[in-house]
Amino acid sequence: MVMVDDAVRYTNCTKGGPVYVYVKDGKIVRVEPLELSQEDAESWVIEAKGRSFAPPRKALVASWTLSTRAKVYAPNRILYPLKRVDFNPNGARNPENRGKSAYERISWEEALDILCSEIERIIKNYGSPAILTTPSSHHSWGNVGYRFSAYHRFMAMLGATYADHNPDSWEGWFWGAMHHWGFSWRLGIPEQYDLLEDALKHCELLVFWSCDPHATLGTYAGNESVPWRFWLKELGVRMIFIDPFFNWTAMNFCDKWLAPKVGTDTALALAIAYTWIKEDTYDKDYIEKRTLGFEKWRDYILGKDDGVPKTPEWAEKICDVPAREIRALAREWARKKTMLAIGRGGMGGACRAAYGHEWARMMVLLAAMQGLGKPGRNIWGTTAGVPYNAQFYFPGYAEGGISGDATNTAAATLLSRGMTKIPVRWTVNEPQGQHVLRLLLPEAILNPPVKWRGKGFAGAYPEAQFREYKYPEDGFPTAKMFWRYGTAYISTMTETNRWVRMYRSPKLEFVVSQAIWFEGEAKFADLILPACTNFERWDIGEWASSGGYTPHLSDSTNHRIIVLQMKCIEPLGESKSDYQIFVDVAKRLGFYEKYTENGMTELDWVKRMFEVTDLSKYMTWEEFKRKGYFVVPLPKPYKPTPALRWFAEARKRDTPDTGFTGGRIMGLPDGHGLGTPSGLLEFEATTLKRFDPSDPERPPIPKYIPSWEGPESPIAEKYPLQLVSPHPRYSFFTQYDGKESWINDIPDHRRKGKDGYYYWILRIHPEDARKRGIVDGDLVKVYNDRGAVICIAEVTERIRPGVVHSYEASAVYDPIGEPGESPDRGGCINLLTPSRLMSKNASGMAPNSCMVEVSKWG
């Protein structure tokens, strides 16, 4: 830390980037983006088309990162332990009042008494797996405090049952694309190495398909990639957008907007492939040498097996894009070096829908038909692939932090480097233990048993997702206690009145919520433990680095920046860091020494991580502590290894990717081939063919299958509008919304009603609005049989007629009557989305297959 003017300047890192935090009299007064100094490592320079491109020497953080102060000092911060007034652990528990009853302040002593006696009672009566737990998808930044770390180590020792996470932002790629190109270790998403340089040098056309990088920001990279798209535009690269919404990236870059009917993108894709086959404009040499099974797909496209040629005219009837425009798109795509822009950080709403895996599969196959991996021809979301030093070891959050568990996190490297002397195993969470899929949690609690395929982020190999699981597992207890960590699910899971019903069931004898803000699910707990933010504790983290299931994700930021996340202020009220809460509980339950490795503080763990990683090769702990960050230098000279170029050229892989290739499994030399059974890009997926060749919902070659909830469904008579609900633009999951934050004053995020309440926005086409007597700024009820949400209408030409658009992930659940049974005015749009899984054997969520009606409210 240093003094700047009259304030002390600390460093910290957020989900949207690294920051300087200015503190005066124990209070945060400003949060500014980190700016690099001259002493920091040099930036890269890319030479392309006679120009030099270099990034700004400052962190282009997410806009919402700059609202951190509002979030830390939110009026709904939970400052003390709270107990529901009508919850008596030794008497009447009144679970039916969850979500309605008030709370009373209690002391930490009382809170820990209740919590630990409940844990002991449940373990004694049922066994530790009767304690169910799950964190939210995201968490405060930092490798020590992250959910894969302190939380994971604690729950492993407690022996709780873990509700596994589905890959909620890229479902279709996991359940579909993986079977054609492998990348199981990346959960179906491709490597992106050095594609920025490749695009600047070679790309002539970008086709953004269900992709809005200005909203989804390459997951954690804030606005780091914004300059890149302006450079591409300056170089004359054309950009076409396929999306039902004229999205935020289209706003600046769109040369042509195509808006197929929601759920029909696969028909459009087939007609593009049809045009290429008919006009002989695809890469036959690549198909012959680098792929397998093209003939099967070609025959389906030409109608040889079902009598239906997938012509542009056929597609026009389904997707409502004129046949001539489909042909024009196909021709321009084939003629130019084209990159299919589908982004990390939300791989498109089209993949989070009924049969979303069919769309993702087709994206891979279209790219393959044009020589995927050749110069200027790739799948690149325009948010990653800067010159990158992958040799420098510093872990991402999924690499386990202090968890010490190499089975359920990617902690093997950290463990081998000595991160903890006391490794642990979360045996209940291992294959022989008990599991439950997060998406099915309400059914698991209310109506067990439940069955599904695939355990969470099953990335060991493509077949891992086929394994069937059930809950409860033979001989294991059902959940009696729920330890919820975070509060986001009413607005981020599907058909979420189910969650409200689950919470209000007596089957859950005890619910504890560990949370920072009193919002969302927190109001359904019996006991609330107040956690503090990452500005009130020590931590360490690299910007935008997840590690584990997305190796080298920080190639989405212009510089690799590792930040000492300093404790800037004392925890507000009586809130505590998550680690400290676990320490206090572990002390009572008798595993303090093991949990803390004999008394390690958070700062001790931070220092340990500094010591066991490559950071300590470049600077001393004292230097790091004083400066607060480190910029990883690039090797000189830098030799780019563009993603999949090695594959296109049938060479040994030269990228720093981490997954398996070649070897005995594929009968190929080591390091050769994709992670498919053949090592080739497979048009007909061997893994699907072996598993269930007659699955009509996910056949070995991808097909157009009409959605199980769409305009052609019987339900459309009652609910004629299609609802799309992508990841939000001005917040990150629920993390920056609500909380009386300034974000609410952004009129494209929430808008104030006449009653002064900040409503969530529903975007509707003027034609649909007029039919319903709705004008811009009206309050509207969006509803179907699953629930109702009160929103404020934005009438706009940016949305296709027949479709309404509203972001998911409101932080506020605010039912106007009985929770779970009355309209929500907080904006939890996922009350309305179907809980049906993507397809028979694919346990993914499908929120973008949702029919609703909209009417004027009040």
Added chain:
Amino acid sequence: MTRWAMVIDIDKCIACYSCFIACKDEFWDNDYPPYSLGIKRLDQTLIRLIKRERGKFPHVKVAYMPVFCMQCADPPCAKVAKNNAVYSRVDGVVIIDPQKAAGQRDIIEGCPYHVVSWNDEKRIPQKCTFCIHRIESGKVPRCVQACPSGAMIFGDLEDEQSEVSKLVKSGLAEPYHPEYNTKPSVYYLNLHRMTKYFIAGNVVFKDTDECAEGVEVTLMNEKTGENKTVITDSFGGFEFDGLDTDVVYRLRITYTGYAPKELSLKIERNDIYLGNIFIEKIQ
């Protein structure tokens, strides 16, 4: 002498609201005497984004433009202020003295750009100060620091080498609402995206029902006689932006072997998307 100024490129504004949020962070609950007092947590901002949506599905254009105090050389707000509560510094920055301006709601009405806001908790009018407290210690305004696309350029108009003075001199950077005659120090590039109109359409070969790529489309302003020609893209699409209202334009579509087509179009404060225009082959 120094005269601080800003040039904002509307083409580069991505509507991320980073400027808006950074400004909130700088000013919420933070006093910078003698220039400004803290603003409210909610319901008050010193920056506003004006949105303009044009066209009809499926040909839509959207643009955003940040507006805040224009730091006018001839500030109308100063004229309605009593007690010299509003003053211009020698560097051109206009300051509302928070003490002297207490209770003076008229100052808000004095601004034709509607960028002075009323703090009903402190009962004072407040506006952007160009972050003068930061400029004085050699920093750029918070909004400029936060802008990820480089859309906001800050500098000294008196310095001939500065980017702002070059852009203003080039004539490309224009003031918003010059008719207010207040001599603003904030200028905009590509202002036409907020103030002018477009004519667009798609040309189709009637005989083949294919998108007509490579077709010459010429637009003539009947008032001035000015001509502009574009070639249709792979979708047969063309667009002319930056057009004036209350003008009749003559659109001419020509392609070898096809009958030329002419349309007369009048812009009356509206953008015109013509949809598909079919051209016929000469027999």
